[in-house]
Amino acid sequence: MRVTVIGTGYVGTVTGACLSYWGHRVTCVDTDAVKIAKLRNGELPIYEPRLDLLLSAAAKRGGIDFTTDLTEAAAESDVIFIAVGTPPLPSGQADLRYLESAAHGIGASMDKSRFRVVVNKSTVPVGSGNLVETLVREGVRKARPAELKQVRFGVASNPEFLREGCAIADSLYPDRVVIGAEDDATLEVMRRLYEPLIEQRFDAPDFMPRPAGFVSVPLITTTLTSAEMIKYAANAFLAMKIGFANEVANVCERVGAEAVEVMAGIGLDGRIGARFLNAGVGWGGSCFAKDIQSLLYTAREYGYQMRLLDATLEVNRAQRQLVIQKLQEKLYILKGRTIGLLGLAFKPDTDDLRDAPSLQIAERLLQMDARVKAYDPIAMKPCSERYPELKIQYCESALEVAAEADALVLVTEWAEFRNLNLAQMAQSMTRPILVDGRNMFDPETARHAGFNYTGIGRNMQQHRFTVDGHAKSTVAQEL
Numbered sequence: 001m002r003v004t005v006i007g008t009g010y011v012g013t014v015t016g017a018c019l020s021y022w023g024h025r026v027t028c029v030d031t032d033a034v035k036i037a038k039l040r041n042g043e044l045p046i047y048e049p050r051l052d053l054l055l056s057a058a059a060k061r062g063g064i065d066f067t068t069d070l071t072e073a074a075a076e077s078d079v080i081f082i083a084v085g086t087p088p089l090p091s092g093q094a095d096l097r098y099l100e101s102a103a104h105g106i107g108a109s110m111d112k113s114r115f116r117v118v119v120n121k122s123t124v125p126v127g128s129g130n131l132v133e134t135l136v137r138e139g140v141r142k143a144r145p146a147e148l149k150q151v152r153f154g155v156a157s158n159p160e161f162l163r164e165g166c167a168i169a170d171s172l173y174p175d176r177v178v179i180g181a182e183d184d185a186t187l188e189v190m191r192r193l194y195e196p197l198i199e200q201r202f203d204a205p206d207f208m209p210r211p212a213g214f215v216s217v218p219l220i221t222t223t224l225t226s227a228e229m230i231k232y233a234a235n236a237f238l239a240m241k242i243g244f245a246n247e248v249a250n251v252c253e254r255v256g257a258e259a260v261e262v263m264a265g266i267g268l269d270g271r272i273g274a275r276f277l278n279a280g281v282g283w284g285g286s287c288f289a290k291d292i293q294s295l296l297y298t299a300r301e302y303g304y305q306m307r308l309l310d311a312t313l314e315v316n317r318a319q320r321q322l323v324i325q326k327l328q329e330k331l332y333i334l335k336g337r338t339i340g341l342l343g344l345a346f347k348p349d350t351d352d353l354r355d356a357p358s359l360q361i362a363e364r365l366l367q368m369d370a371r372v373k374a375y376d377p378i379a380m381k382p383c384s385e386r387y388p389e390l391k392i393q394y395c396e397s398a399l400e401v402a403a404e405a406d407a408l409v410l411v412t413e414w415a416e417f418r419n420l421n422l423a424q425m426a427q428s429m430t431r432p433i434l435v436d437g438r439n440m441f442d443p444e445t446a447r448h449a450g451f452n453y454t455g456i457g458r459n460m461q462q463h464r465f466t467v468d469g470h471a472k473s474t475v476a477q478e479l
């Protein structure tokens with residue numbers, strides 16, 4: 001099939017690459033000419049592991065190209081995806097201006113030559129499917145008023161659940177595909193489009209083998225409204241789950257329990273599940289806060305207050321302050337102290353800094369007249385470019401961050417931080433204080449290396465946690 005994907009960000013580029021890998025002919029469109037020029041040159045405007053490999057494989061299969069010209073691409077397509085940003089407005093409401101402009105542009109490019117499906121892949125509030133239909137129609141009316149009645153199209157909602165950092169695996173081997181549509185013709189087109197994925201009828205790439213026993217993907221078909229709601233409810237639940245782990249961890253710290261052990265203990269309950277229970281300095285990223293705010297806004301429009309979600313935002317805000325409190329407990333005075341941040345990206349394996357806890361932590365420390373040093377394997381350049389007001393001293397390595405620092409804060413659990421020479425780092429510091437904001441290190445090992453260690457919800461008591469009689473020190477990861 002001929003497919004256009006509008007928006008070449010984290011979602012659009014991966015979606016385009018996957019669709020083309022499955023054999024469709026894809027054109028990716030963006031208004032950002034710099035991004036398009038980079039993609040045409042084989043460069044990636046974002047950091048996503050193995051996306052370069054997928055794009056080259058895709059080019060040899062269905063074929064993929066990049067342009068700023070929506071009109072030509074959409075006119076030739078059977079399916080047109082909208083994957084533009086939907087950032088929050090100060091009111092919490094989703095800013096739909098990019099979506100609206102894309103929908104108008106699609107309408108302006110449509111003629112009566114074929115039936116087309118316009119797909120909302122962006123996370124959009126309930127009712128946006130109908131809005132897109134209206135906007136596309138307006139676009140047609142403006143460009144070809146005489147053909148308005150003959151132009152045929154359907155609108156589908158196909159929310160995206162990929163996680164940055166593992167977006168390729170999430171897209172090739174997802175937990176489910178959700179498609180909302182109001183008519184059979186639209187649904188049929190979407191079913192055909194996703195058949196290779198649903199039935200796993202594609203050769204797994206060498207760089208991303210198919211998980212053992214993975215033979216098909218559940219396809220959920222719903223109304224437009226339910227599909228839109230599924231996306232918001234999923235993100236809200238995940239954020240709430242982490243928030244719950246953080247609240248329990250804060251109580252663990254007070255009563256002398258070990259949060260890591262408690263989470264492992266509850267995570268083995270099939271009704272709860274072990275993932276997203278790691279206590280830390282709070283969640284971040286472009287989606288959770290904005291999607292919760294947007295869902296809260298929608299609920300308020302209907303006279304309903306979602307108290308659990310209000311609390312989820314509040315718990316997360318407080319959790320980010322916890323690092324500052326812990327530093328104050330250890331150092332008393334932060335003015336003039338040098339604090340080293342390990343990691344800046346909102347999570348490992350991405351360069352994305354949107355709503356990253358590191359930004360708020362750095363900002364607060366700088367306000368308090370502390371010096372801030374930082375090292376991140378990928379996100380330092382975007383951080384210095386996008387947040388020049390944050391006077392952070394960027395370092396070449398974690399060891400350089402540690403040198404003569406008064407305290408280190410582990411903010412992002414990059415895999416390379418697991419193999420640090422902790423003893424060497426502790427020795428090079430003015431005060432060997434380590435605030436482990438992701439409970440990544442084994443407290444015993446860190447203490448042994450010379451660190452004055454503190455985690456989130458950890459009490460530094462002797463580990464007593466065993467599973468089937470085997471002692472576990474980093475239970476969260478192992479489970």
Ligand SMILES: NC(=O)c1ccc[n+]([C@@H]2O[C@H](COP(=O)([O-])OP(=O)(O)OC[C@H]3O[C@@H](n4cnc5c(N)ncnc54)[C@H](O)[C@@H]3O)[C@@H](O)[C@H]2O)c1
Pocket residue numbers: 006007008009010011012029030031032035083084085086098099101102121122123124160161162163164286287
């Ligand atoms: N990033 C994620 O992990 C993730 C996961 C699931 C869902 N989502 C949702 O997917 C959507 C896109 O997110 P993202 O992170 O890829 O955003 P992004 O900011 O990385 O990319 C959006 C792109 O759209 C382009 N754009 C804006 N208006 C345009 C227009 N009229 N025509 C063409 N291009 C246009 C921008 O230039 C930008 O390159 C959002 O609604 C987001 O909530 C994101």
